[in-house]
Amino acid sequence: MSHRNARLTVHGRRLLIQRVCSGRPVAHVAAEMGISRATAHKWVRRWQAEGDPGLFDRSSRPRTTPHRTAPGTEAAVCGLRQARKLGPARIGPILGLPASTVHRILTRHGLNRLAWLDRPTGEPVRRYERSRPGELVHVDIKKLGNIPDGGGWRTVGRTTGNQNRQNTTDLRKSCKPVIGYSYIHSAVDDHSRLAYSEVLADERQHTAIGFWQRAHAFFTGHGVTVERVLTDNGSCYKSKLFTQALTADGITHKRIRPYRPQTNGKVERFNRTLQEEWAYLRPYTSNDERTAALADFLHSYNHHRCHTALDGKPPISRVNNPAGQYI
Numbered sequence: 001m002s003h004r005n006a007r008l009t010v011h012g013r014r015l016l017i018q019r020v021c022s023g024r025p026v027a028h029v030a031a032e033m034g035i036s037r038a039t040a041h042k043w044v045r046r047w048q049a050e051g052d053p054g055l056f057d058r059s060s061r062p063r064t065t066p067h068r069t070a071p072g073t074e075a076a077v078c079g080l081r082q083a084r085k086l087g088p089a090r091i092g093p094i095l096g097l098p099a100s101t102v103h104r105i106l107t108r109h110g111l112n113r114l115a116w117l118d119r120p121t122g123e124p125v126r127r128y129e130r131s132r133p134g135e136l137v138h139v140d141i142k143k144l145g146n147i148p149d150g151g152g153w154r155t156v157g158r159t160t161g162n163q164n165r166q167n168t169t170d171l172r173k174s175c176k177p178v179i180g181y182s183y184i185h186s187a188v189d190d191h192s193r194l195a196y197s198e199v200l201a202d203e204r205q206h207t208a209i210g211f212w213q214r215a216h217a218f219f220t221g222h223g224v225t226v227e228r229v230l231t232d233n234g235s236c237y238k239s240k241l242f243t244q245a246l247t248a249d250g251i252t253h254k255r256i257r258p259y260r261p262q263t264n265g266k267v268e269r270f271n272r273t274l275q276e277e278w279a280y281l282r283p284y285t286s287n288d289e290r291t292a293a294l295a296d297f298l299h300s301y302n303h304h305r306c307h308t309a310l311d312g313k314p315p316i317s318r319v320n321n322p323a324g325q326y327i
Helices: 010-021 026-033 037-050 071-084 088-095 099-108 158-168 205-221 240-248 261-279 287-303
Strands: 137-145 181-189 195-200 228-231 252-255
Touching: 010 026, 010 037, 026 037, 071 088, 071 099, 088 099, 137 205, 137 261, 181 205, 181 261, 181 287, 195 205, 195 287, 205 240, 228 261, 240 252, 261 287
Parallel strands: 137 228, 228 252
Antiparallel strands: 137 181, 181 195
């Protein structure tokens, strides 16, 4: 393989062949070009055998590896990794192999990172992406505890936080104030990762239907025609009314297999981003303040925040006709 100090590039090798073919001695040409006679003869032989393609670099990988670990041993390493989730330092003593050898085996089979494995089955995670916006939209709900007016105990301490809870609500359970929860309904396009979210009071079927109607209008406004919606098996999504609301717009409703949230992984990962970059980003003094900050986060996420799955570009870059593109 060529390197930064290589004397010959492909162009240089062609010059070498031209000079040799003109009748000049190989030794003289090699001296002019600052290479050894053996190197010059090597490129001449390759050109004679393969023609112009023979002047390009080849892989430095050996054709045979006689000392490579036996296939049966590699299978045993992979089996321990997938079944027991062990690392190289623990697999090595079990099979009598150096940890470095185990690590190379795991890397060769794509098992060196546990994050790349499906935890229940131990199989490598299968990633997919739809080919166009709107072909599949993931929908899910994230439950967050409400923030009392003035801030919760994590922000202002136990004493003040408990006082804020007492002053915020009249609801009581076992003599303790009940702040309740907020439900963040989210929809994420599989291809573009364009996202829409709302903070709502519950996760009932009529609430979920209303959210989807507004989310559908959001995607339509960005030129995205929704074809399928994928949800989990929550009660609001299992209701006939929710499916009928989708069918009325010509949308197919799909539900994931029970106990397999990985299938809906794109919106599950978006829920984690919501927590890290919005819900728990900074101390909020009230639930209304946190809710008001959601709009700015969504705009930043869709239009400015780089996405690793999109080669560092924001989701709006994959939308067919984002607002204002042709103005």
